[in-house]
Amino acid sequence: MKYFAGVFLLVTIAFPRNNLLDAQERIVGGDAGSIENSNYQVSIREYNEHMCGGAILNHNTILTAAHCTDGVRPGILSVSNGATIANNGIIHKVEKIIQHPKFNAETFENDISILKIKPPIKYTNSSEPIKLGTKRLKPGTNVKITGWGKQSEKEKKSVLGSKPLRYVIVQVVNQTKCAKDYEEFEPKIYDGNMCASAPGKDSCQGDSGGPLVSGIGDARRLVGVVSFGFGCAHKKYPGVYTFVPSFLDFIKKHM
Numbered sequence: 001m002k003y004f005a006g007v008f009l010l011v012t013i014a015f016p017r018n019n020l021l022d023a024q025e026r027i028v029g030g031d032a033g034s035i036e037n038s039n040y041q042v043s044i045r046e047y048n049e050h051m052c053g054g055a056i057l058n059h060n061t062i063l064t065a066a067h068c069t070d071g072v073r074p075g076i077l078s079v080s081n082g083a084t085i086a087n088n089g090i091i092h093k094v095e096k097i098i099q100h101p102k103f104n105a106e107t108f109e110n111d112i113s114i115l116k117i118k119p120p121i122k123y124t125n126s127s128e129p130i131k132l133g134t135k136r137l138k139p140g141t142n143v144k145i146t147g148w149g150k151q152s153e154k155e156k157k158s159v160l161g162s163k164p165l166r167y168v169i170v171q172v173v174n175q176t177k178c179a180k181d182y183e184e185f186e187p188k189i190y191d192g193n194m195c196a197s198a199p200g201k202d203s204c205q206g207d208s209g210g211p212l213v214s215g216i217g218d219a220r221r222l223v224g225v226v227s228f229g230f231g232c233a234h235k236k237y238p239g240v241y242t243f244v245p246s247f248l249d250f251i252k253k254h255m
Helices: 175-181 244-253
Strands: 041-046 049-058 061-064 077-081 090-099 113-118 142-147 166-173 193-197 211-214 221-229 239-243
Touching (some): 049 077, 049 221, 061 221, 166 175
Antiparallel strands (some): 041 049, 049 061, 142 166, 142 211, 193 239
16 A cells, blocks of 8 residues: 655555555665666655655756645755755755646546746756656556655655665556556546556655656656556556646646
């Protein structure tokens, strides 16, 4: 089951991936990586402790999940960028939260939020914006998840962000199949979602709001935001992501 830091229990079966009360492994089945290979990734911090992930859109705009910001004041959040170990990153204050106005905390529909930060991010090899995806990917397409979530149930909340960024490659799951997999539960799968999985691999607690990316090099595109799932790397239930191309109007309006 999934729970998240600073987020109360919202649903009966599927949970957001930032709750730390009953964590399994983070970026399940993944490997340690360098921030230079995922330089769009940031750590979103509550009272300077890692809570969620996010992605750089421009010098002062970060994209994350609405369940990471719901009911939270900007003043207690900050963003860390530019370091493989999040706790070593450059810190920026969150000045404004622009949460999707139709986010539903019970169904996780429209689970997307924008942060405005200050001072602006300076672009380097370890901090660059990522371009937005514009279309739905074919089932089986490789996509990459990154994050600083928990690595095991024994880890304490205080170690989050103190270990290297991790990544894992998973595959896009057919939308109709994913909807059928989750049909007996809440939340459901909406057009504004996409699903991805691989045997023994997944996002997990502490990875919420983080980027799901397709392509490599100049072809990299942000296609998803870590949202929720049943367990972590459960073979029947794919990870569920907010589908970025469904929210281009909302995102571009606030960039």
